[in-house]
Amino acid sequence: MVKDLSVSLSGLSLKNPVIPASGTFGFGVELSGSFDLNVLGGISLKGTTQEPRFGNPTPRIAECESGMINSVGLQNPGIEALVHEKVPALRKCYGGIVIANISGFSVEEYKTCCLLADRCEGIDLIEVNVSCPNVHNGGMAFGTDPASAAAVTRAVREVCRKPVFIKLSPNVTDIVSIARACEDAGADGLTLVNTFLGMRIDINRRKPVLANKMGGFSGRAVFPLALRMVWQVARSCRIPVMGCGGVASAEQVIEMMMAGATAVQVGAENLRNPFACPEIISSLPSVMDRLGIHSLKEIIGTV
Amino acid sequence: MEKSRFTIVSNRTVATQTHKLVLAAGDPDLLVGGEFVHLLIDGFYLRRPLSLCDREPGRITLLYKTVGEGTKALASLPEGTSLDVLTGLGKGFDPDACRESALLVAGGLGAAPLYLLCKELKAQGKQVIAVLGFNKADEIVLEDEFRALCDHVSIATLDGSAGTRGFVTDALAALQPSWDYFYTCGPAVMMKAVCQALDGPGEASLEERMGCGAGFCYCCTCETVSGAKRVCQDGPVFKKEELLW
Structure with a gap:
């Protein structure tokens, strides 16, 4: 029997729920020569700020058991280049859902960037990153306090016509209270989770492996942590959730959806296997068949 | 970029802490020296990038130092093991940038990508001088292979156990080679010194x-x-x- 992989996210129709997560898929065009991007449910673009950023010094990446730590530090060409160059370039080879991921160092910056992203024809949804662990005086600071997260949400919601999702940090005591604050402030949905703040030390050199000392831990190891947060938030909020964290297989996509995710982002796995998303998508129908699932929509939040 | 499964043909020690890995590679999407492959090693999360050292029909050769846990695990893999490999990565050396006479300057395993480049330069009928630097004699790799192809090969070792004692820049000063384009690969500090010492165009990996x-x-x-x-x-x-x- 033909399987229905499609999902509906804030009025947008996705052919399947699988979306490469922000920061693990560049601006999409980098992968356009390797496989047909149109198989994807959507693409979340690399985090973008108002001004261009070089990012952190190297090394920016460290190997871990079943995962990795990165401290890229929001290297990006700035919002003007995103809307005038990166998105139009992607649109030449990709017709699916495009998610702009926006970061900032002040509420004003979030607002300015989101407004430009909102007015960009090639962008369908805006994901507001209040959870980057790799930049100082911003990023994660907005996402670790309900009032700050709500303030950013409210400011952005005011200037956007497109769906606004807030990407939450797992580095908090109570993610549900922050999720609820975003929902109350007008968020259309939530993406969770961003990376877990982590660190490695090179015991030969007696120094941190990363030039920035700390970074964001992601990869297969974080899947159960992310899943738990998705489950907690999805049952406490009415707005849709994009689940993200350690997903590496079609089975885990289904697990995330049963926990309450409407769409599922694949992150670090893309760095191990640049073909992870198309491989997961192509194996979804057989896994659904084995589990007796006809349509993915019917399993969302069923656990 | 392509993802393939390549089988290990041989994987053995060729110098101190140095392994030579030959993979049966079908018809890989590989082009020139300076490009690399990205290997997935069982039990490790991130891939390991290794420069292409040589390619022949149906097989590729890679050299690697067994310095970290990942490369040590790679060194333990027997013949016949299948590896998940990404190919078609990186922008390699440009052999056409050299008109007639090339100077290759390598530090340690920097000799590996320069060897494939050397083959390409010789196939184009160009003169090639190679200056290869190592810490000590038992770390020397590819010397015979370079000697078989090059018009001149100089070796430098830091401890003087083979060739000129000192850095590649000392060997260059002693040799005073003539060339119109240089290519270098090795530790960043060495390549910086080479770029500063050589008055002329070139490229570094x-x-x-x-x-x-x-x-x-x-x-x-x-x-x-x-x-x-x-x-x-x-x-x-x-x-x-x-x-x-």
């Missing part, structure tokens, strides 16, 4: 801790005269004038 290896994770960024570049995708080979050396 950079190294940086990589994530994806294919230009989309932005982990291996370096600063150049024209701004931030990705070592894996915009390089690893950069023209001397692009580098901030």
